[in-house]
Amino acid sequence: SPVTTDMRTLIKEVEKFAKNRKKEIETLKIREDYRKEFMGNVSHELKTPLFTVQGYLLTLLDGAMKDKKILKKYLERANKGVERLIYIVKDLDMITKLEVGDLNLNYTNFDIVELIQSVFDLYEMKAAKKKIILTFDMHYQEPIMVHADKERIQQVLSNLVVNSIKYGKEDGTTEVSIEDLVKSKVIVRVTDNGEGIAQSHIPRLFERFYRVDKSGSRKEGGSGLGLAIVKHIIEAHHERIYVESDYRVGSEFSFTLEKVKKFPVVDLGTETV
Ligand code: ADP
Numbered sequence: 001s002p003v004t005t006d007m008r009t010l011i012k013e014v015e016k017f018a019k020n021r022k023k024e025i026e027t028l029k030i031r032e033d034y035r036k037e038f039m040g041n042v043s044h045e046l047k048t049p050l051f052t053v054q055g056y057l058l059t060l061l062d063g064a065m066k067d068k069k070i071l072k073k074y075l076e077r078a079n080k081g082v083e084r085l086i087y088i089v090k091d092l093d094m095i096t097k098l099e100v101g102d103l104n105l106n107y108t109n110f111d112i113v114e115l116i117q118s119v120f121d122l123y124e125m126k127a128a129k130k131k132i133i134l135t136f137d138m139h140y141q142e143p144i145m146v147h148a149d150k151e152r153i154q155q156v157l158s159n160l161v162v163n164s165i166k167y168g169k170e171d172g173t174t175e176v177s178i179e180d181l182v183k184s185k186v187i188v189r190v191t192d193n194g195e196g197i198a199q200s201h202i203p204r205l206f207e208r209f210y211r212v213d214k215s216g217s218r219k220e221g222g223s224g225l226g227l228a229i230v231k232h233i234i235e236a237h238h239e240r241i242y243v244e245s246d247y248r249v250g251s252e253f254s255f256t257l258e259k260v261k262k263f264p265v266v267d268l269g270t271e272t273v
Helices: 002-061 068-100 112-129 150-166 199-204 214-219 226-236
Strands: 107-109 133-137 145-149 171-178 187-193 242-248 250-259
Touching: 002 068, 068 226, 107 112, 112 150, 112 171, 112 187, 112 199, 145 150, 150 171, 150 187, 150 250, 187 199, 199 242, 226 242, 226 250
Parallel strands: 133 171
Antiparallel strands: 107 145, 145 250, 171 187, 187 250, 242 250
16 A cells, blocks of 8 residues: 555665664764874874973983083983974874865976985985985986976975885995886886885885884884875875885885976967968
8 A cells, every 4th residue: 555655665764864874973983083093193103202302301400401511412312302293293284284185286397307316415414324325227317307296296205215214224225216108107216125014014004103113113213104195295196106015125115207298289279370
């Protein structure tokens, strides 16, 4: 009868509604867990340098500052801790902006060869301290013009080069190379012969705060956000990032960029010549 049909439709509607609500609640729960985990990670990252700074300051207040030499030494160390805090907060700020989609990319045409050289200049000293040689392998000595956000790509390169130094071995090498593809892309590779990453860690490597060796990596500085930032920046450009690594052999991180067309398309318009 029409009444039972109506009842059936109603029951189906209610069931559908309940199912959707359940899904919504599950999504909210996942988000809430995610948020809690994020906050937990953030406070954990901040705690270590904060306690370090406090430790030095308390020791000084306890009387150690009477010794001028110790005073200077401890203040310098406390300042290092503050620098680290600033660095972490900057990374947090960046990842939040990237995840909220709040970061407008400022596209320009620039020479990627020159940018790589400028990143090398920044980190040559850091590499030298570990006797790591930075090499730039290029078949062409000419500029290679790409279309991207220069500042953000500099950050990507910096994070990858710094990692290759941090996780590189003494007397090792970091090599950056560019492959100029025939089509509209180039591939930039950052390769090291350092400690490498075991396969089991690779899938989670780009997650924020993920670290292979928790205590070891933290000792090396950094926020655990470097690779997450790198991935977001590359994806915001609609480009791709890859990693290949072998434990105790080395790692290679590579990403693509859009080349600037060599021959600009000339619009002749509709006028006939
Ligand atoms: P971190 O601040 O810990 O360096 P990242 O997000 O930059 O954070 O890197 C995440 C983890 O990936 C590191 O803790 C390290 O274990 C691993 N890793 C990154 N780059 C390399 C590399 N070139 N060689 C070996 N391990 C690496």
